[in-house]
Amino acid sequence: MTATDTATVITVVFHSEFHYARTLEEVDALVRRIVEDPPRPVCAVYVWDRPCRGHFEPGGPAFPTGRLRVSTSPATGWGALNYxxxxxxxxxxxxxxxxxxxxxxxVLPLDTNGIDFPASASLPLEKVREAIAEYCRTGARPTCVQWQLGEWY
Structure with a gap:
């Protein structure tokens, strides 16, 4: 599945700021933003057949069941993932x-409420970039990285 041969929409949410990508170029730009210049250190990435909606949008919140949460620190060169x-x-x-x-x-933040990833979740940013891109292509848990049981949604 790619953003150009299906009706797939990538939604990235930085706190309450929604960003959408439908084409390969838009997806590439959004992945670069997450890894190189995030407006906040933690975001959620969704792959769905339509854009996600927030709580204050008409029709109320709408999200798929799957999510990739990403924490990045361009200054240190590290990131972490939660799926x-x-x-x-x-x-x-x-x-x-x-x-x-x-x-x-x-140790990187898992969310904005003071919960952190374990240090064992931290990966070099290039590996994080690769995993985000894979998730955006497939909508499935990335296979390019190893995983451990998570504690926090």
């Missing part, structure tokens, strides 16, 4: 996993 989709067989709540994480691996 869940209760409608898919591989949809268990998981965080990215870095088997090489050590004492110097940074």
């Amino acid at each position: 869940v989709d209760r409608d898919r067989p591989d949809g268990a709540l998981v965080d990215s996993f870095n088997p090489d994480a050590g004492p110097a691996t940074p």
Whole structure:
């Protein structure tokens, strides 16, 4: 599935700021924004057949069952991922996993409420970029990174 051969819409939400992508060029630009210049350190990425809607939009909130949450820190070169989709067989709540994480691996925020990823979820930004792009193409949990059980939705 790609944004050009289906009616797929990528929605990225930075807090309450919604961004949409429908073409490959728009998806590439949105992935770059998440990794290189995010307006907030944490966002949620949705792949659906229509744009997601927020609480204050006509018709109320509308989101698919799957989500990739992304935390990036361009200044440090690290990011982390959280995936869940209760409608898919591989949809268990998981965080990215870095088997090489050590004492110097940074801890990144999982959300804006003070909950953090474990340091073992932190990955180099290029790996995070690759995973986001894969998710946008497939709508499924990225296979280019390893995963561990997650604690927080």
